[in-house]
Every structure is written in C-alpha cells, then in structure tokens.
C-alpha cells in the first residue's frame with residue numbers, strides 16, 4: 001500500500017447572487033483558476049443550496065459569499081468594501097409579544113457563524129494598499145430575508161447588532177454550507193446603498209461592482225503574496241493515496 005501523501009492546495013468557492021456580481025468578481029480575478037465563481041440567485045436558500053451542492057463535490061478549501069450590499073450609515077459608505085468578521089442571520093427567530101427573539105435565544109439554533117478573520121484582515125490590508133482610494137473595513141455582516149426599507153427597521157438592526165457594518169441576503173446560507181463541510185467562510189460586499197428608507201434610484205450599483213472587482217483583484221494578489229502559507233489560512237490538506 002502506498003503511504004498517504006499530503007499536498008497543500010487552495011481552491012476557493014465564491015457564491016454571488018446575480019450574474020452582474022459574478023462577472024465583476026471574475027474580472028477582478030483575471031482568470032485565476034484557484035477560484036470557482038458561481039451565481040446562485042438571490043436569498044439565503046439559493047445560496048446555501050448552490051454552495052452545498054458545489055462543496056459536496058469536494059476539493060474546496062474556503063467558501064466566500066460575495067456581492068453588493070447595503071451599508072449601515074456611519075459604518076460603511078456607498079462604494080466601500082466590507083469584509084465580514086462575523087456572519088449573522090439577523091431575522092432568524094420568532095416574533096413574541098415581548099418583541100423579536102433570535103433562534104439562539106429561543107434555543108433552536110444559532111444566528112452567528114464566524115468568518116475567517118485572519119484572512120479577512122490580510123485582504124483588507126492588500127486592498128487598502130493596492131487601491132488606496134477605496135474605503136475598506138471589517139465588521140459583522142447581517143443576512144436578512146427582507147432587505148431593510150425603513151428607518152425604524154434599520155435602527156432595530158443597529159440596536160440588536162451594534163457595530164453591524166452591512167446587510168445582504170446570502171452570507172449565512174454560504175456560511176452554513178461551509179460549516180457543514182468543515183470549511184472556513186468569508187463574506188465580501190461592495191456597498192451599493194445605505195441601509196434605511198428604500199430609494200432604489202440612490203443605489204450605486206456600478207460603483208459597488210467596481211469595488212467588488214477591486215476586492216477580488218486584491219484577493220488574488222493576497223494569495224500570490226502568501227504563497228504556500230495561503231493553504232494554512234484556508235482548509236489545508238488534500239490526502240492522496
């Protein structure tokens with residue numbers, strides 16, 4: 001029998017919601033074969049299903065939820081990039097006469113999954129260096145099933161999650177799939193709009209997609225700079241017999 005051989009590799013699954021996001025990410029990556037970028041459709045269910053089906057095939061070392069997102073005022077301005085340090089299912093829970101209670105408070109699940117914060121911080125540094133005009137920050141990213149459209153709802157999220165940087169609709173689904181397969185997860189958002197009263201005419205999708213493209217150009221460069229160390233920050237080992 002041949003002895004087991006361990007080879008380190010990096011293979012990153014990136015889940016966007018729509019094709020425009022996927023295209024921006026692919027453009028930033030410039031054809032880098034270490035990344036597999038897919039569009040799932042919007043929402044946590046499609047994101048979890050698409051990520052889970054891909055990860056089941058094996059060979060991945062990290063999963064990333066990426067796209068545009070809403071930024072909380074005072075935290076993440078339009079055109080900035082937010083890299084999650086935690087991924088939170090903000091509206092997973094139940095209404096009670098005393099108000100909203102999270103799934104965790106009710107004892108039927110978790111609302112928060114960790115993000116690969118060390119890699120996130122390194123990506124923030126490379127992005128800031130390569131694109132000095134681009135604001136980039138780390139912070140909690142909320143996953144919601146209904147995009148926030150009023151000031152009271154935005155205020156409620158800020159009260160429940162002080163310091164929340166952004167919201168989007170897929171991160172927790174990708175994070176659940178990654179966690180099921182024992183893989184680390186990240187979430188990267190180019191900010192297109194402020195979280196608050198809905199005004200679709202104020203969304204700056206082009207700017208957010210440009211920010212996303214730059215974030216993934218920086219991601220590629222980060223992997224190049226890390227060299228073999230990149231594998232230590234993603235899941236690491238492939239066993240060959």
Ligand SMILES: O=C(O)c1cccc(C(=O)CC[C@H]2O[C@@H](n3cnc4c(=O)[nH]cnc43)[C@H](O)[C@@H]2O)c1
Nearest residue numbers: 017020021042043068069070147148167168169170
């Ligand atoms: O219309 C377009 O050209 C276009 C291009 C790229 C993306 C879109 C989307 O509508 C993406 C939907 C996606 O965006 C996230 N998102 C953005 N802002 C928010 C928000 O304020 N609250 C929640 N989610 C937001 C979300 O992940 C959606 O799935 C259109």
